[in-house]
Amino acid sequence: MLNIDKMHHIAVICSDYSKSKDFYCHTLGFSLMAEYYRAERGSWKADLALNGQYMIELFSFPSPPERVSRPEACGLRHLAFSVQDLELAITQLNKDGVECEDIRIDPYTGKRFTFFSDPDGLPLELYEQSL
Known part of the structure; x- marks a missing residue:
């Protein structure tokens, strides 16, 4: 190993x-x-x-050539960042003109998360660690 x-x-x-x-x-x-x-x-x-x-x-x-990222293309799916307060993070992103998807709940951990994209459409995730 x-x-x-x-x-x-x-x-x-x-x-x-x-x-x-x-x-x-x-x-x-x-x-x-x-x-x-x-x-x-x-x-x-x-x-x-x-x-x-x-x-x-x-x-x-x-x-650079465009990379297929959705729907569920093979390869890197997304990058995830941990935050303590998901709503606050979404509010800050919205103020900067970044749209986030609706908040979802991870069925395995019960934690909340959302997705958004970087300027090239790379899927990014915010995953709430508190609550």
Whole structure:
């Protein structure tokens, strides 16, 4: 068995680097740890942290192909973020122009959650840990 300690990072390729960087940093609250322009690729790379922990590599590439994400396509389904107050998080996202789906209840844990999308349509989830 492989001895994995924890998840290191998630890589996200975006179509509009400035728009996605603003979304992840200002709307979702990630901090920019490092940022690099890779001239040989015409590509930006940003290292984003949440509460001081490196979590997301945000990449741009010239004309990336669209990825099928719904309905229930094979591969990465969504990224989920834990929150303490789901309604407050939804209100904050709505203020930033981000629409969320109706709140659902996880039938196995009884916890509440909702889905929304990043600027490229990547499905994201907020999962409430309190209550």
